[in-house]
Amino acid sequence: MNPFQYANIVEDEFFYDRKEELPRIVQTLEGGNNLVLYAPRRYGKSSLVNKALKELEIRGIKTVYLDFMSIYSQETFINKYAKIIAEKDIGPVEKTIKKIAGFLKGVVPVVSFDQYGNINFSLSKVEGADSEKTLAEVIDLPERLSISGQRWVVAFDEFQEITTLNGESFERLLRSIIQHHQNVSYLFLGSRTHLLKDMFNNKNRAFYNAAMLMNIDVIDKKESIDYLTMRFKNDGIEIDTQTAEYIVIKSQGIPYYIQFIAAEIWQDVINTTKKVSIETADESVRRIISLKSDYYWELTNKQTNYRKSVLKALSNDAGELFSRATAAKYHLGSASSTQKALESLIVQGIIEKTIKKYSFTDPVFRLFIKQNL
Ligand SMILES: Nc1ncnc2c1ncn2[C@@H]1O[C@H](COP(=O)(O)OP(=O)(O)O)[C@@H](O)[C@H]1O
Numbered sequence: 001m002n003p004f005q006y007a008n009i010v011e012d013e014f015f016y017d018r019k020e021e022l023p024r025i026v027q028t029l030e031g032g033n034n035l036v037l038y039a040p041r042r043y044g045k046s047s048l049v050n051k052a053l054k055e056l057e058i059r060g061i062k063t064v065y066l067d068f069m070s071i072y073s074q075e076t077f078i079n080k081y082a083k084i085i086a087e088k089d090i091g092p093v094e095k096t097i098k099k100i101a102g103f104l105k106g107v108v109p110v111v112s113f114d115q116y117g118n119i120n121f122s123l124s125k126v127e128g129a130d131s132e133k134t135l136a137e138v139i140d141l142p143e144r145l146s147i148s149g150q151r152w153v154v155a156f157d158e159f160q161e162i163t164t165l166n167g168e169s170f171e172r173l174l175r176s177i178i179q180h181h182q183n184v185s186y187l188f189l190g191s192r193t194h195l196l197k198d199m200f201n202n203k204n205r206a207f208y209n210a211a212m213l214m215n216i217d218v219i220d221k222k223e224s225i226d227y228l229t230m231r232f233k234n235d236g237i238e239i240d241t242q243t244a245e246y247i248v249i250k251s252q253g254i255p256y257y258i259q260f261i262a263a264e265i266w267q268d269v270i271n272t273t274k275k276v277s278i279e280t281a282d283e284s285v286r287r288i289i290s291l292k293s294d295y296y297w298e299l300t301n302k303q304t305n306y307r308k309s310v311l312k313a314l315s316n317d318a319g320e321l322f323s324r325a326t327a328a329k330y331h332l333g334s335a336s337s338t339q340k341a342l343e344s345l346i347v348q349g350i351i352e353k354t355i356k357k358y359s360f361t362d363p364v365f366r367l368f369i370k371q372n373l
């Protein structure tokens with residue numbers, strides 16, 4: 001089996017490092033505080049939080065994880081959220097259902113069994129029930145279920161998506177209820193960092209000052225080099241430090257791309273040379289680019305010519321993007337035109353702005369642009 005995984009949340013031996021972030025997250029939540037965790041996509045937030053929640057479970061805290069990417073209406077929120085909470089609140093099923101039914105007026109919990117005998121829990125709406133009220137009741141569930149002092153931690157992934165559901169009213173309702181929760185800590189995470197930060201830093205927003213903010217960076221370079229080396233060597237594959245570092249650099253250090261490229265290399269060499277060199281790494285990256293080239297061309301051709309020039313400049317690490325020299329070299333116009341192009345590329349999720357600079361969210365796309373434009 002390929003020792004590198006990139007399809008989903010990684011666990012166990014597929015997970016490495018985060019030695020500082022993990023205890024900080026666990027301690028903050030265990031201490032009863034709320035936390036916002038933000039970083040661009042594919043930096044490893046969900047995997048990190050999954051591990052933190054497991055740690056909290058070991059300490060007797062009940063944890064709930066809900067990804068707002070899978071929520072497309074208030075109704076889906078009500079159903080999914082109530083269901084995960086019900087499933088967490090262990091005890092005889094009937095008792096749990098009865099208990100929960102007591103807290104929910106607008107919906108009736110329904111239990112059924114699938115063909116394998118697994119319990120299925122769902123909610124059925126009471127005719128004429130006020131859905132605003134039901135929403136409020138569901139949001140209040142973890143606090144209601146903590147009467148005996150049971151502590152809960154709720155993680156809302158890609159939380160910025162809440163604004164797409166019902167303007168700001170859902171956001172306001174959620175805040176107004178959870179601010180009274182004594183036994184529940186909340187963890188908000190998200191990839192669209194500017195949106196998420198605005199939710200918590202903007203005085204006019206409901207979640208202003210509702211949680212401590214924490215930024216997640218890429219994994220430490222040395223840790224990644226050691227991990228790559230160890231995983232390849234475990235399978236009898238030779239790799240030197242310089243080559244491992246090369247993979248990390250090609251990936252811009254982003255955890256997902258490190259695993260993605262390493263998985264491709266592993267597949268290439270496991271039954272052949274059993275040796276990774278700079279050349280085999282390059283070869284694997286070329287293969288990945290060609291596999292994705294249809295999509296990359298489509299994405300590229302959606303851009304104006306001006307934006308293509310900006311991408312070209314960025315792909316070549318043009319130092320000062322707004323300098324005259326760069327403008328002349330890449331045929332860029334005024335600083336404001338370049339700024340506008342960058343903003344559009346950020347909204348599209350192609351470029352990410354960090355404190356230091358603008359960079360590609362997808363390092364493979366960067367290599368594609370560099371090679372093809
Ligand atoms: N700590 C880690 N150890 C190993 N791989 C990781 C780690 N964090 C992230 N990854 C890699 O990145 C991929 C995306 O991680 P994920 O947690 O889904 O990121 P995010 O939620 O920030 O988008 C994982 O499938 C894995 O390949």
Ligand SMILES: [Mg+2]
Pocket residue numbers: 045046047157
């Ligand atoms: Mg995620």
